[in-house]
Amino acid sequence: MAGIQIKNIVKKYGDGFPAVNDVSIDIADGEFVILVGPSGCGKSTLLRMIVGLEDITSGDMIIGDKRVNDLAPRDRNLAMVFQNYALYPHLTVYENIAFPLRLAGASDSEVDAKVKEASKTLELDEHLQRKPGNLSGGQRQRVAMGRAIVRDADAFLFDEPLSNLDAKLRGQMRSEIARLQKKLGITTVYVTHDQTEAMTLGDRVAVLKRGVLQQLASPRELYENPGNLFVAGFIGSPPMNFLPAEVEGTSVKLPFGTVEIPADKAEKAAGKGLLIAGIRPEAFEDASLVDEARAGGSTFSGKVEFVEWLGSETYAYLPFEAPPEVQKQLEQLEKDLDGDSLRTQLVISLDGASRVREGDQAEIWVDTSKMHLFDPATGENLT
Numbered sequence: 001m002a003g004i005q006i007k008n009i010v011k012k013y014g015d016g017f018p019a020v021n022d023v024s025i026d027i028a029d030g031e032f033v034i035l036v037g038p039s040g041c042g043k044s045t046l047l048r049m050i051v052g053l054e055d056i057t058s059g060d061m062i063i064g065d066k067r068v069n070d071l072a073p074r075d076r077n078l079a080m081v082f083q084n085y086a087l088y089p090h091l092t093v094y095e096n097i098a099f100p101l102r103l104a105g106a107s108d109s110e111v112d113a114k115v116k117e118a119s120k121t122l123e124l125d126e127h128l129q130r131k132p133g134n135l136s137g138g139q140r141q142r143v144a145m146g147r148a149i150v151r152d153a154d155a156f157l158f159d160e161p162l163s164n165l166d167a168k169l170r171g172q173m174r175s176e177i178a179r180l181q182k183k184l185g186i187t188t189v190y191v192t193h194d195q196t197e198a199m200t201l202g203d204r205v206a207v208l209k210r211g212v213l214q215q216l217a218s219p220r221e222l223y224e225n226p227g228n229l230f231v232a233g234f235i236g237s238p239p240m241n242f243l244p245a246e247v248e249g250t251s252v253k254l255p256f257g258t259v260e261i262p263a264d265k266a267e268k269a270a271g272k273g274l275l276i277a278g279i280r281p282e283a284f285e286d287a288s289l290v291d292e293a294r295a296g297g298s299t300f301s302g303k304v305e306f307v308e309w310l311g312s313e314t315y316a317y318l319p320f321e322a323p324p325e326v327q328k329q330l331e332q333l334e335k336d337l338d339g340d341s342l343r344t345q346l347v348i349s350l351d352g353a354s355r356v357r358e359g360d361q362a363e364i365w366v367d368t369s370k371m372h373l374f375d376p377a378t379g380e381n382l383t
């Protein structure tokens, strides 16, 4: 096994805009790192440069302690797990796992020992004589991983392995991959455009936008402390709300009224003019359900246009107007995110017990300690 160091890597196709622009990521031995971002952000290109399927324009790719820029893919000792698993349908599970060993000229006894060991780890030992066509999606995935394990690869690389599956199977396979990766402790790089996959699988997540690394952090850190508007909008579902915000002292004027924020936040936002406040849906609550003890928050009144009751929680939608400069910024953000959220409505998640109805002028409580304030010009999170 080995760590992977991506050092100031640049990739230009022809003389166009760099598909990967000066990205550095230090992946520790045994770590699970996710490359995530909307279509075209450069995540597949970066993965393909790690494997050696794409030339590197500049920078250093280091695996273990070896610079591999000029090494052919087969000499990098990495195992790529593809979307369709690339299993041989006419071979048994045993022979599919044995394939790389046979190719390398291993003896029958060596093949047997390694296949048996891998299949035990992967809980495939009862299926060794079956063909891939008779396996579940999860089992096929494990066979593909088995093939990587017997090779003693230094790292696993996944390129959107679950994107063709339905939601239920995707969920199952996701936990399967997470479990196996922990068990095997093998360095893993995984590409996805799905923020849920990124959040649930990775030790750390690298968020990319147009070839540039936006933030590299644990899922929790990304969620709680997004570095900029793009990361804040990309991570979380339903997405973070963005509202025009004018800060004066510890008061913040939002389209629905003025709320009080903690002094440390106010200090960081002082004198910056019109900002964009970012508040996740779950930072709100029906004020009638919030007891006095939940200090630190603030209450405002807003007209509820639409309500969705889901049992344990209720989503309420409150439209608002943003001044043109903020509106423009939010439209650009939505374009960058490749998304379709309507950014001029506040989406809030209330307890399922809430009696808020469509058309109500509702009293809403917000935990302002969870409010972020972004610089509209740079997108930077000031708080």
Ligand code: ATP
Binding pocket: 013, 019, 037, 038, 039, 040, 041, 042, 043, 044, 045, 046, 193
């Ligand atoms: P997707 O999720 O759609 O695969 P991605 O984030 O993986 O997107 P890449 O496939 O790495 O992004 O592409 C990054 C940029 O490089 C895109 O603008 C893409 O059009 C461009 N690109 C990718 N491969 C080539 C190529 N072979 N020749 C020219 N441009 C390319």
